Amino acid sequence: MNSARSLLFLFLFLFLAGYTRAEEILYSPYEKFDIRNGEFSVVGYTSGLYYTYRSSADGYFLDAYNDSMGKVATVMLDFFPAKIYQTKFIAYPDKIIVLYQALEGNKVVQYAALLDGSGRLKNRPVALDNVKTGILGAVKTYFASAISEDKKTIAIFSTKDKGGTFTLDAKFLDDNLTVLHRNHATYEADNEITHSEPLVGNDGAMYIPVSTQVGGKSYSDQLWLLSLAPTATKFTAVSLPLGDRYIGNFYTKIDNANKRIYTGGFYAEKKNSSYTGVLYASYDMVGGAFQNNKMIAFDNAMLNAAGQHGQRRAFDEYQVRQMIVKNDGGFVLVAESSFITLRSSYAPGFGYYSYYYGPYMNSTVREYHYNDIMALSYDKDGNREWNSFVPKEQYSQEDNGMFSSYALLNTGGTLGFLFNDFNSYHSHLQLATLDGQGTVKINSFSPEGNDYPDWLPRSGKQVAGRVIMVPCLHKKQICFAKVVF
16 A cells, blocks of 8 residues: 555655655555654655654654654663653664653653664663643743754753843753753843844854834844853844835745854734745854845835735735855845634634544634645845745644645755645645745646555755655555655
């Protein structure tokens, strides 16, 4: 059956030109799994094997597969405490690091463990930090992590936004789990402050965007990039000039090779208005200053293209997902239309994947909408080269959009978007490709047979230059699809 399914999906990518053509898609064997109380993730490629993680009532497991997705071994992670959450795996050529939080009595403890290339524990797990929970137990994520691109620096940290004060407590580790240094730093703003996802550079420093927000749409009227050098006790703050404009949604990315940090997103002319353009800026990590700052208004061609997919205010639903920086200093900004609505269970709508969660036990149902993907390409001078839309419609309930969104495949000259396109009655696995001129091609296949699994592209992971692995569910079972380009 696996061979038949592999043959079917082989044709999914045949329309790709040249080196972007997929060679094969293979499935791992099914394992018993219940999404309501289990966790899963793609770990990566280590010591010549592909590793995945799953948990169930029977325990916590790493599964190792060969190139044909035949199972080679299952490793029981019996050093995990009984109650864990927030697991993150970092795959290296010859080892694996796993970060996890454990609930032990009235405390949450952040651990790190080093595994060898066979997934076996090398040394005793390291307890990095702990915090007492309230009377309701663990009700939030207490610790977070950030990893440098070269995977040589790992930051374990906790943050607090309180009024105009941002506080960071962090421990920095190397790839052998040796604690390099500890940092505690605060930053004071003149208004209520909030932070975005922290980044760690290959230089070992941490970079954190923070902003102050105003208005009913929580746009930012001020934005700083905080940098914290190794062993430093104070932030260095650099403000991004916004003038009289407001940032609604942005994305930050480190370019270690050129020692730049890029910021891209959308801005508005008023604090409660719709988006009117694209923000682009680069931060010089050596000089410590923003350069090449641009506010690029949507032109008529852009607005007309968007009009085919909704009114002008539809831009407000787009969330920036990725920013691909080109060699010449230009960029491609990728955003996705997504929003959440509430519905009374007495007037239900039914999504194709709703049966996984059975949402009608609640009086109010959360509905997740993930729709069109928008890609905008600009040259180094801020001139729009092209804009493209990938049409899709995804609707589900009480699942946090688990089957929605997409996996991005970056092969260099082509971007691929792998996603489910579904409504209440049907689901199609689709691959949309976007070339360097903004041309979109879409290929769609309908599910066949009772054994066709439900793909979760959003949880997929590119594990090699031309290999991506995607988890798949089928009733109370899980498998992993390996896509080889």
